[in-house]
Amino acid sequence: MKKLLLLFVVFQTLILLTASCVTNKEADVIRFWGMGVEGEAVGKLVAEFEKENPGVKVKVQMIPWTAAQEKLISAYASGNLPDVFQLGNTWIPQFKELDALEKLNGYVLDSKTISQDSYFPGIWETNVIQDGIYGIPWYIDTRVLFYRVDDLQKAGYSSAPASWKELYEVARKIKSIKSDKNKYPIFLPTNDWSVFVIFGMQAGADLLTNDYTYGHFNSPEFKRAVNYLLKFYKNGLTPKGFTAFNNIYQAMAEGYISMFISGPWNIKEMKKWMKGNLKDKWMTSPLPAADTNGIGVSLAGGSSIVMNSQSGNKHTAWKLIEFLSRPTIQLKFFRMVDDLPARREAWESPEIKRDKFIKAFFKQLNHVKPVPKVPEWERIAFSKIQKYMEYIVYEKMSVETALKKLDEEVNSVLEKRRWLIKHGRINE
Amino acid sequence: MNNKNLKYSAMLFLSPALLAIFAFFFLPVLAAFVMSFTDFDIYSLNHLWRVRFIGFENYKKLLDDPVFWKSLFNTFYYVIIAGPLSVIVSLCAALMLNSKLIKFKAIFRLTYFMPVVTTLVAVAIVWRFIYHPRFGLFNYLLGFLGIDPVDWLGDPDYAMPAIIIMTVWKNFGYNMIIFIAGLQNIPEYLYEAAILDGANKFQLFRNITLPMLAPTMLFVGIVTMIGFFQIFTEPYVMTQGGPLDSTLSIVLYMYREGFRWWNMGYSASIAFVLFIIIFLGTIIQFKFQKRIFG
Numbered sequence: 001m002k003k004l005l006l007l008f009v010v011f012q013t014l015i016l017l018t019a020s021c022v023t024n025k026e027a028d029v030i031r032f033w034g035m036g037v038e039g040e041a042v043g044k045l046v047a048e049f050e051k052e053n054p055g056v057k058v059k060v061q062m063i064p065w066t067a068a069q070e071k072l073i074s075a076y077a078s079g080n081l082p083d084v085f086q087l088g089n090t091w092i093p094q095f096k097e098l099d100a101l102e103k104l105n106g107y108v109l110d111s112k113t114i115s116q117d118s119y120f121p122g123i124w125e126t127n128v129i130q131d132g133i134y135g136i137p138w139y140i141d142t143r144v145l146f147y148r149v150d151d152l153q154k155a156g157y158s159s160a161p162a163s164w165k166e167l168y169e170v171a172r173k174i175k176s177i178k179s180d181k182n183k184y185p186i187f188l189p190t191n192d193w194s195v196f197v198i199f200g201m202q203a204g205a206d207l208l209t210n211d212y213t214y215g216h217f218n219s220p221e222f223k224r225a226v227n228y229l230l231k232f233y234k235n236g237l238t239p240k241g242f243t244a245f246n247n248i249y250q251a252m253a254e255g256y257i258s259m260f261i262s263g264p265w266n267i268k269e270m271k272k273w274m275k276g277n278l279k280d281k282w283m284t285s286p287l288p289a290a291d292t293n294g295i296g297v298s299l300a301g302g303s304s305i306v307m308n309s310q311s312g313n314k315h316t317a318w319k320l321i322e323f324l325s326r327p328t329i330q331l332k333f334f335r336m337v338d339d340l341p342a343r344r345e346a347w348e349s350p351e352i353k354r355d356k357f358i359k360a361f362f363k364q365l366n367h368v369k370p371v372p373k374v375p376e377w378e379r380i381a382f383s384k385i386q387k388y389m390e391y392i393v394y395e396k397m398s399v400e401t402a403l404k405k406l407d408e409e410v411n412s413v414l415e416k417r418r419w420l421i422k423h424g425r426i427n428e
Numbered sequence: 429m430n431n432k433n434l435k436y437s438a439m440l441f442l443s444p445a446l447l448a449i450f451a452f453f454f455l456p457v458l459a460a461f462v463m464s465f466t467d468f469d470i471y472s473l474n475h476l477w478r479v480r481f482i483g484f485e486n487y488k489k490l491l492d493d494p495v496f497w498k499s500l501f502n503t504f505y506y507v508i509i510a511g512p513l514s515v516i517v518s519l520c521a522a523l524m525l526n527s528k529l530i531k532f533k534a535i536f537r538l539t540y541f542m543p544v545v546t547t548l549v550a551v552a553i554v555w556r557f558i559y560h561p562r563f564g565l566f567n568y569l570l571g572f573l574g575i576d577p578v579d580w581l582g583d584p585d586y587a588m589p590a591i592i593i594m595t596v597w598k599n600f601g602y603n604m605i606i607f608i609a610g611l612q613n614i615p616e617y618l619y620e621a622a623i624l625d626g627a628n629k630f631q632l633f634r635n636i637t638l639p640m641l642a643p644t645m646l647f648v649g650i651v652t653m654i655g656f657f658q659i660f661t662e663p664y665v666m667t668q669g670g671p672l673d674s675t676l677s678i679v680l681y682m683y684r685e686g687f688r689w690w691n692m693g694y695s696a697s698i699a700f701v702l703f704i705i706i707f708l709g710t711i712i713q714f715k716f717q718k719r720i721f722g
Contacts, residue, residue, distance in 0.1 A: 069688070070687045070688060073470070073473070073687075073690060074687075076473070077473060094470060097470065097471060098470070098473055098474050099474055100474075190671075191670055191671065240582075375470055375471065378689075379688075379689040382688075383684070383689065387495075387672075387673070390670075390671065390672050391672070394584070394671075394672060396672070416467060416469060416471060417471075419480075420471060420478060425475075425477065425478055426471075
């Protein structure tokens with residue numbers, strides 16, 4: 001009897017506990033997932049949102065960048081995606097194909113804070129698939145050239161190279177001046193597909209053809225870009241290994257590297273490492289163009305904010321997206337994490353305008369192009385392009401064979417897509 | 429109680445465990461087996477009508493996949509070199525610690541065992557510094573011998589040896605403890621008798637220590653082999669399989685195909701190939717065991 005009583009008490013407590021959980025749910029709870037520092041920053045920003053919207057609670061969870069994609073897809077598979085989350089804009093096609101993303105056209109049409117013309121066209125475009133808007137650009141990432149002003153001056157250049165020809169000449173000159181053979185004019189990482197893709201796009205290459213169903217890397221344009229970059233490796237103008245330096249900033253500060261191509265997150269680090277009399281010894285510049293002197297295209301990268309199509313609270317979820325897209329909030333966000341805001345209004349603020357290192361990004365942002373918007377892109381980029389570019393750089397394969405094989409493998413990756421299109425099983 | 433009743437009650441007592449094994453082991457394995465004959469991928473995750481049954485296509489593709497062969501080669505390379513090396517290092521350490529000449533044995537034992545209980549991820553990060561081509565401790569020491577600095581983790585030829593050295597260092601402590609236990613079980617009088625007969629140090633080791641340690645050795649060998657075949661975390665943390673896939677192990681490849689690119693069908697077929705390999709390895713070892721002790 002005593003045992004029964006005890007059991008009864010335990011059950012009662014359990015029921016009470018669950019009941020209290022249920023009452024808690026009556027308040028609007030929005031779950032948000034952000035990656036790395038961005039997630040952390042949102043955690044601090046949402047207090048203001050909660051104050052504006054009494055009764056609404058935002059639960060922010062931070063997920064690490066390195067495992068973000070696996071985590072998000074697993075969450076999707078188990079029905080645990082949050083209401084609103086951050087998504088790298090090259091991942092949008094994948095999640096759109098899963099029907100995980102809410103189409104935002106209607107929301108944008110009715111919105112007072114979000115409209116297409118406040119954003120850079122190239123960046124906005126990464127969120128649009130077949131006229132459907134699936135994400136709102138949050139912050140921007142594009143690649144520009146970081147360089148040591150003094151090294152370029154010693155080589156006889158007062159400004160950054162504006163064409164491929166100039167870039168190569170500058171590199172040759174710097175190499176001939178530096179006595180230490182461990183010092184390199186430029187750092188082009190071998191384990192990064194982006195440099196090859198950027199130069200390919202600059203040369204005018206279409207990476208995938210026929211409605212993104214076939215690889216097109218064995219084209220004269222892409223071949224030209226690869227051959228151009230290969231010259232840097234063959235002539236010792238860039239190191240082959242990726243662990244040769246503790247970090248790129250230290251290598252820049254110590255003069256081991258004179259130029260590298262990377263994104264906006266480097267500005268903060270560069271400022272940290274280039275101290276004292278090195279403070280004015282570096283600059284950023286838009287990427288050089290292939291043939292003429294000018295600005296070459298770069299990647300339209302960055303993250304967007306997206307809404308879960310299964311969210312039970314879409315109205316409030318959209319409010320949160322609008323909140324995070326406000327120019328003032330974007331500025332606050334910029335101050336916290338140094339991510340470049342997606343809203344052009346935010347770029348008008350003096351603190352961004354005054355920063356000479358950010359200027360190059362503004363210029364570059366008018367020359368950006370998205371990568372092919374297919375779910376397979378990430379796989380093609382990371383497991384196929386990267387692999388064959390490594391083969392080429394380490395001279396395990398000729399450019400001709402590597403690109404031919406790359407096309408073959410890409411075609412086999414895209415076989416499913418061709419089949420789906422042929423049989424009308426793709427939602428378009 | 430008759431026999432039948434006994435059977436039922438036994439089944440009754442076993443049923444919770446059997447149910448759990450069925451639900452969490454046999455069902456998923458069966459599902460994975462079926463999946464390995466489909467092209468289940470990211471397109472199919474939400475739309476089952478996009479799945480195709482493709483028969484043995486995945487397995488055929490696997491045989492044609494150079495990356496798969498590369499990962500298989502890497503795994504065998506790792507097991508064949510790191511396995512015996514790890515056992516030998518453990519044995520040497522155990523012999524030294526078992527010697528009567530050594531003082532402060534407990535401290536040494538603790539020190540050698542420390543890497544085993546340290547988190548692998550933390551160890552891997554420290555070792556990345558040790559392997560650093562310009563500032564690393566390893567190249568610094570090699571410098572004294574007049575050897576040029578090596579880009580340990582960046583050079584395709586040195587990345588696997590680098591991982592092997594690290595795992596041997598990390599794991600030898602565990603086997604060492606088992607060897608010490610084995611050594612302490614060898615009766616002292618065997619040595620005394622042999623010494624009276626005029627045996628030298630090497631003969632003692634060859635004719636007493638080694639044969640008496642054989643069962644321990646076999647246990648250590650099997651456990652090490654099984655563990656090493658499933659190498660995953662070391663390359664995942666230190667090199668992500670690179671450079672040039674030179675440290676891509678079969679489990680890492682399976683993970684990458686399955687959870688990075690969501691080619692679940694293909695990934696499942698890799699899993700079954702790995703299963704067959706380990707199964708064959710175990711059979712060979714059983715036969716081996718029978719020949720020695722049977």
